[in-house]
Amino acid sequence: MPEMTLIEAIRLAMDEELARDPNVFIVGEDVGQRGGVFRATMGLFDKYGAARVIDSPLAEASIVGVGIGAALYGMKPICEIQFADFIHPAFNQIINEAAKMCYRSGGEWPVPMVIRAPYGGGIGGGLYHSQSVEALFSHTPGLKVVIPSNPYDAKGLLKSAVRDPNPVLFLEPKKGYRLIKGEVPADEYTIPLGEAKVSREGTDVSVYAYGMMHYYTLQAAEKVASEGIHAEVVDLRTLYPVDRETILASARKTGKALIVHEDNLTGGYGAEIAATIADAAFTDLDAPVKRLAGPDVPAVPFSHPMQDWFMLNPEKIAAAIRELARY
Amino acid sequence: MSLENETLLDMYWTMLLARRTDERAWTLHRQGKIAFHISGIGQEAAQIGAAFALRRGYDWIAPYYRDLALMLALGLTPLEFMLGVMGKKGEPSSGARQMPSHFGLRRANVLSHSAPVATQSLHAAGVGLAIKLKGEDKVVLTTIGEGSTSQGEWYEAVNWAAVHKLPVVFLVENNSYAISEGQDKQMAVPSSADKACGLGLPGVTIGGTDLVKVFETISEAVTRARSGGGPSVIEARAYRLTPHSSDDDDRTYRSREEVETHKKSDPLLVAQAFLASNKMATKAQLDELETKASEAVEQAVKDAIAAPYPLAEEALHPVYAEEVQHA
Numbered sequence: 001m002p003e004m005t006l007i008e009a010i011r012l013a014m015d016e017e018l019a020r021d022p023n024v025f026i027v028g029e030d031v032g033q034r035g036g037v038f039r040a041t042m043g044l045f046d047k048y049g050a051a052r053v054i055d056s057p058l059a060e061a062s063i064v065g066v067g068i069g070a071a072l073y074g075m076k077p078i079c080e081i082q083f084a085d086f087i088h089p090a091f092n093q094i095i096n097e098a099a100k101m102c103y104r105s106g107g108e109w110p111v112p113m114v115i116r117a118p119y120g121g122g123i124g125g126g127l128y129h130s131q132s133v134e135a136l137f138s139h140t141p142g143l144k145v146v147i148p149s150n151p152y153d154a155k156g157l158l159k160s161a162v163r164d165p166n167p168v169l170f171l172e173p174k175k176g177y178r179l180i181k182g183e184v185p186a187d188e189y190t191i192p193l194g195e196a197k198v199s200r201e202g203t204d205v206s207v208y209a210y211g212m213m214h215y216y217t218l219q220a221a222e223k224v225a226s227e228g229i230h231a232e233v234v235d236l237r238t239l240y241p242v243d244r245e246t247i248l249a250s251a252r253k254t255g256k257a258l259i260v261h262e263d264n265l266t267g268g269y270g271a272e273i274a275a276t277i278a279d280a281a282f283t284d285l286d287a288p289v290k291r292l293a294g295p296d297v298p299a300v301p302f303s304h305p306m307q308d309w310f311m312l313n314p315e316k317i318a319a320a321i322r323e324l325a326r327y
Numbered sequence: 328m329s330l331e332n333e334t335l336l337d338m339y340w341t342m343l344l345a346r347r348t349d350e351r352a353w354t355l356h357r358q359g360k361i362a363f364h365i366s367g368i369g370q371e372a373a374q375i376g377a378a379f380a381l382r383r384g385y386d387w388i389a390p391y392y393r394d395l396a397l398m399l400a401l402g403l404t405p406l407e408f409m410l411g412v413m414g415k416k417g418e419p420s421s422g423a424r425q426m427p428s429h430f431g432l433r434r435a436n437v438l439s440h441s442a443p444v445a446t447q448s449l450h451a452a453g454v455g456l457a458i459k460l461k462g463e464d465k466v467v468l469t470t471i472g473e474g475s476t477s478q479g480e481w482y483e484a485v486n487w488a489a490v491h492k493l494p495v496v497f498l499v500e501n502n503s504y505a506i507s508e509g510q511d512k513q514m515a516v517p518s519s520a521d522k523a524c525g526l527g528l529p530g531v532t533i534g535g536t537d538l539v540k541v542f543e544t545i546s547e548a549v550t551r552a553r554s555g556g557g558p559s560v561i562e563a564r565a566y567r568l569t570p571h572s573s574d575d576d577d578r579t580y581r582s583r584e585e586v587e588t589h590k591k592s593d594p595l596l597v598a599q600a601f602l603a604s605n606k607m608a609t610k611a612q613l614d615e616l617e618t619k620a621s622e623a624v625e626q627a628v629k630d631a632i633a634a635p636y637p638l639a640e641e642a643l644h645p646v647y648a649e650e651v652q653h654a
Contacts, residue, residue, distance in 0.1 A: 025460065051460055057490060062449055062483035069453015072438055073387070075460065077453075092480075097446050103646050105431050105439040106422030110648035141646045165648035 009151035013158035028080030084119035098167035099142035118174035126302035132263035149214035156191030173212035196243035202232030220317035255286035265293035287327035345396030372594035373563035376541025389469035409631035445478035455493030474505020494552035502567035523560035535563030
């Protein structure tokens with residue numbers, strides 16, 4: 001089984017889906033000849049041509065809005081937003097149009113489309129190339145929100161997203177694009193949306209994470225294991241609709257829950273998981289539900305000391321696990 | 328393209344039916360029988376001229392909320408409209424989920440639209456892109472008010488269509504008001520069609536009360552779009568003869584004298600005069616159509632009143648496409 005990086009797995013998924021279905025096409029800024037600023041679509045323009053890998057005008061609302069129109073006509077657009085920080089001009093099209101159209105048309109006009117966007121900090125990107133936007137979108141019935149944490153899942157989840165009959169926001173941890181490697185079968189496979197995964201079994205503390213923070217959480221779990229703390233790690237994978245059963249089963253098993261995300265704490269995605277656990281697993285808990293998240297400042301600063309202060313890392317996560325385990 | 332007598336009478340009939348349906352909705356509102364109405368009175372000639380320039384049932388349409396006449400021309404029935412204003416079961420645009428006149432009609436290739444303005448323009452560009460990618464010769468008509476051409480998404484849509492030479496006709500129904508704001512508060516150019524020259528596509532301004540002129544101009548744009556010649560912007564100038572909606576009081580921002588002056592160029596009266604002066608219809612024929620329209624509208628109201636409301640639990644679905652069979 002070949003080993004590949006996260007971004008190679010994402011590219012492979014798109015390559016396979018373009019080959020499988022003539023209605024699939026890619027649209028976004030610099031996705032064509034340039035192959036994307038992160039090179040996610042590298043080689044696809046040469047392989048499939050300008051009509052299937054389309055360089056768009058520099059206007060994010062239009063990338064999504066045009067994608068919606070094409071989807072309504074029977075196409076399967078994969079819209080790329082260059083950085084999640086630039087998705088906000090398309091917020092109206094995603095929230096008011098793509099997410100609501102199936103419902104508001106009584107099921108007459110479902111919108112099968114994928115919106116890909118690299119998210120997250122730690123790459124020297126400052127306020128506008130580092131944002132985590134998942135909480136803004138995981139409040140929206142009609143939309144699915146997916147975040148892969150490793151190459152195997154990325155390929156399987158993205159292929160499912162392309163085949164899904166609904167709008168799917170596929171957020172990619174950009175810091176992990178070339179950092180996270182793993183084995184990816186060349187064979188056809190998909191991973192269902194809506195299923196979390198216990199990525200490490202444990203008995204003492206349940207740690208919930210996704211994307212880049214899941215990668216760090218596995219490292220943190222390894223660190224504390226040598227100290228005798230057995231953390232169970234749950235990779236959420238799909239944030240909306242979320243897999244409540246897997247989340248609750250783990251919390252009931254360990255009795256302690258820690259949610260880790262890079263996005264700001266207040267109103268962040270972790271609040272929903274914390275509420276779910278507190279609501280349905282309260283009597284199984286041995287400690288308060290804890291959250292470890294980014295600080296409540298507007299976004300990640302550029303200069304390294306400030307960036308490092310903002311960002312979580314395996315050491316900070318390990319410290320939070322130890323503290324909760326001691327409770 | 329010239330119009331046969333029979334076609335002109337059919338156009339007039341649809342205008343008349345739209346007018347009487349629209350007026351009846353106002354009456355129902357003033358009687359306290361419906362909660363809301365938003366009107367297209369004054370814009371019927373622009374809409375009917377456009378509808379008849381299309382291959383109905385073949386071409387695609389992304390309308391907006393004043394397009395009752397357009398929708399009737401595309402096959403919406405007065406009963407279906409009345410089911411909508413009463414929020415009754417079987418309303419085809421949204422299953423009575425949306426406010427009245429938020430149109431959509433899958434069987435006639437009419438996309439669902441929302442209340443945030445100009446979102447539909449991008450969907451039209453997307454449908455145009457899909458038509459082009461599939462190598463078909465369909466055309467998309469999308470409508471909008473002049474105030475909404477202030478939105479970035481309208482510019483983005485027109486720009487997209489121009490850059491990619493998409494088969495889209497952008498019809499601006501200039502009714503002189505965006506709620507209370509006159510055109511001078513929306514743009515510094517004499518017509519929204521003048522914006523087209525900055526985006527590299529033809530822009531034409533015409534009188535929107537002249538049925539034949541609208542038909543001819545839009546037919547030309549449709550022919551150009553169908554043959555690969557790209558998009559056009561057409562502004563049809565009319566006057567909103569009613570308040571913005573049933574919740575508006577237009578006495579707060581325009582004089583009665585102004586409205587009365589414009590009533591003299593009511594498109595329905597203009598069309599009647601045209602038919603009479605060209606000896607295309609006798610007074611007896613016009614009277615007969617009046618009777619027929621009144622009967623059709625009264626029957627629709629009666630049937631809509633007798634129709635059931637949706638069940639409360641229908642509100643649960645279909646959030647996602649997988650639930651459509653439960654809707």
